[in-house]
Amino acid sequence: MPNRNRTRGLTATAAAFSLALLAAACSNQATSGSTAKATDGALPGSCTKGKPVLGVALPNTVNPYYVAMRQSFIDNGAKNGFDVKVAIANDSDSTQLSQINSFVQQGVCAVALNAVNSGPGAASVAALNQAKIPVFSVNVIISPDDLKTQNASIVQYVGADQTEGGKAMGEQLLKDKGATAKIQAGIVGDPDQIPTNQRDAGFKAALKPNTSAKVGPTVNSKVDPNVSLQVTTDMLQGNPGINVIFADTGPGTVGALQAISQLGKTGKVTLYGFCAADTALTATYKACAAQEPADYARIVVENVKKYVGGSKVPAQVLQPLKIFTKGTPGPGEVG
Known part of the structure; x- marks a missing residue:
């Protein structure tokens, strides 16, 4: 994303993905179940040095999400030696793979990988596997199918x-408008992730109990506020019956809010989404779910x-999201 502020991955249902991720995370490891242990395989020699190098690969630092994550890696890395x-x-899959290969040449102890995209991210994982450098993925899910390939x-x-974050937004919508309210929703998303x-x-899923709720078009914001503004504008102009928007990223929320205002839809269209940085909840922007990248x-x-150090760690750690219905999410509480 030169300006593509992402929080991304590929398509899959939640249930199918959870099973696939655990299988992929545990494959090619000597342990079984949902944990992995360092002593099951060789580690780079650099891990035994006084201050091992931890490589961190991030998509960009345009998105406030990654600014917070970067600083936390630096601060917590120092605390942990x-x-x-x-x-x-800079949102380039090829650049990221080149950077991963550089980590391999440097002989880093481990890599924390926030892939630019889920599918291409598997190539980075494979390169690190070949060098016996352990890979910890964060935020962006590496495609299980591509890992298998x-x-x-x-x-x-x-x-x-x-x-659960999306479900919480749907549940809040029904709480605000009523369990049987007529809802025509559009999604400002990223369908490829x-x-x-x-x-x-x-x-x-949260809207299913309400038979008067319909979810219509999904437009691709590319996790960029400028793209989100354009595609939300197009969606609202082409679907005048839409009275709710769900924006599934913080940058998507920013653009959707601008589109609602510029089209004079304030009071006619309400927005639920993942939290935009430094943006207060309003009568239009009703609720948001916040991640905590730091x-x-x-x-x-x-x-x-x-x-x-030889201890087991779980193959997957899923953290709950913070839900806001008023006020302004704090620094680092973003979508």
């Missing part, structure tokens, strides 16, 4: 419980330390 090297891919595996995935599709699935980075760092 790591020399943290951060690589920013690459015969690759991660040690652990850390991120938000995406489906796993986490955003999980959010959408949770939102749709906390995800902390968890990754602490589990890398455990893993390279």
